[in-house]
Amino acid sequence: MSSVIKVDIPEKSYEITVAPGSLDQLGAKMAGLKLGKKVLLVSNPMIFKHYGERAIASLQNAGFEVVHYNLPPGERYKTLNSIQKIYDVALENRLERSSTMVALGGGVVGDMTGFAAATWLRGINVVQVPTSLLAMVDSSVGGKTGVNHPQGKNLIGAFHQPSLVLIDPEVLKTLPAREFRAGMAEVIKYGVIWDAELFTQLERSKHLDQLRYVKSDLINYILTHSCQAKADVVSKDEKESGLRAILNYGHTIGHAVESLTNYRLFKHGEAVGIGMVAAGEIAVKLGLWQQTDTERQNTIIKKAGLPTQLPADLDIAELIDALQLDKKVKSGKVRFVLPTQIGEVKVTDEVPTDTINQVLAEMKT
């Protein structure tokens, strides 16, 4: 079973392929895309150990000349310094404008490789081969690339669409369980904001925290629906001037929680889980959403093994201050994505600080 999802963007359209075992088709898929001969495969040591050789063999069999570079693993290396190292490798190996960087890894590898490709020689090709659930359903699709500023996540970056996204669900079998659960937060998000059928499917499924052990039809369903949701939204609004903002459901408070806990206590998806709980409660308090719906959402979040409460020692005043640093702040007003029914949200910057305060206070353990 395999699916192809088309992302339609002015000047650059591309396909997302979801197919078990497709890692071995990477070279063949790329060969049809009029890319240059040279490929810089960027990964990290762990991922490379599992899948590097297969990726390289597939590329070489299709006639590509491949060099590879491993980034140090982890969000704390998602910096301009790491990007400079990719530039150095690109220079040493004389990558040209027609050359391609291939990101083989999770969100950090994908975002950094994408940003390096966006800015090397003012933009070369990039192909995304996500290996984490988060990267498969979120960061590899849509062209957002970037690194962190010491004082804020993803503040530095560019929009740079990939030439291809290749998703092989089988690689999820080596993903640590906690990473898998964190990725599920974004899947749940698509159910709440866009795809009520996906939401219902998630409600019906028993073990969202260990989905990769279940038969692959369900994981394929989840990956395909999630990527389709993201592709729908991104195709309608590539540069985030309007609709795309809804993808930030759960992220406004999520980002602030991550930032305040120095990106160490929570995985991104875990913080988004907390953020969705908060956004749901805010929506209920503002009379936008049914109490029963927010409970249905929270049940799924818990079933996925994600946290739904804030640490007792988190300073709520600091958290509210951190919201101001969000990239989507406009004229000093914090923008929230709030659900109105399952599968539908609205964007608003009219949330009283008191309401935010109250919801966050109630979420403390």
Place this chain on the structure above:
Amino acid sequence: MSSVIKVDIPEKSYEITVAPGSLDQLGAKMAGLKLGKKVLLVSNPMIFKHYGERAIASLQNAGFEVVHYNLPPGERYKTLNSIQKIYDVALENRLERSSTMVALGGGVVGDMTGFAAATWLRGINVVQVPTSLLAMVDSSVGGKTGVNHPQGKNLIGAFHQPSLVLIDPEVLKTLPAREFRAGMAEVIKYGVIWDAELFTQLERSKHLDQLRYVKSDLINYILTHSCQAKADVVSKDEKESGLRAILNYGHTIGHAVESLTNYRLFKHGEAVGIGMVAAGEIAVKLGLWQQTDTERQNTIIKKAGLPTQLPADLDIAELIDALQLDKKVKSGKVRFVLPTQIGEVKVTDEVPTDTINQVLAEMKT
């Protein structure tokens, strides 16, 4: 006398205004463009001393909230480190997606401010207010932004179109004479590659090396024709997939000369002057161009006070090796822009290394 040139690019069109005294109109012009309230004015200490206050006053009078930051002057600070400092100021002052960076300065300030704007929050507005001749006729128009890699000029960058280019010819009166002459190289380039009328006008003018002392009708003519030439080319090919390559006339060898002399011996325009002489001679040797036309070109280059010879101690083998690092190299082949008649060029990667060798050897002092 003032002119407005339209740059027509998919998704983003903008205007270049050429008008004496227009620096004082900066705020008013920007006010009509739906930009946010916050402006970060980036300049360098020398330029800021001359024009900073006027620019800020004009912005404030139009209702903008202005902060400013001075980059250290010179090409050797055109690095990612300097960009990080711009990010820090952007963060401290909470620049938002709707905010604008204004580049007040020469090519280095323009390229760096443009790149910082391209990559801060994945892209905010930038307005270019060029103060050098080079920046007016070349770098401020067309959206190329970037910084140098320790081993190559402009290897890191992005395409990011400005919202407005505001050219006030009167600010040229404070430009050092050598900088003025260097900028004239790009003007001569437009005459050779695109605008035969401009070429003839340059032939007729007496003092190309001190044009800013002559009456402003001539400088306005030169600025307008040069910007129009660049706008024509860029509108047809924003991302340099074809036609835009002709703007690199004189730049292939020019960049290599700059790189080999560590960006210290020659100004960019001076190296381009040398590069145009070399490209002209190569075109003659390949039977593409008339000997008389290359002599007419070289006469103008000399009249503008630009060098036409290579330093005696420059290693030609190293120079040829450095050509391989050019961003436009494709499958290892160096791409040359060669004139076929005044106002017309062709792009080719079929130049025998022997011919390049011979021409460069003849150009040694």
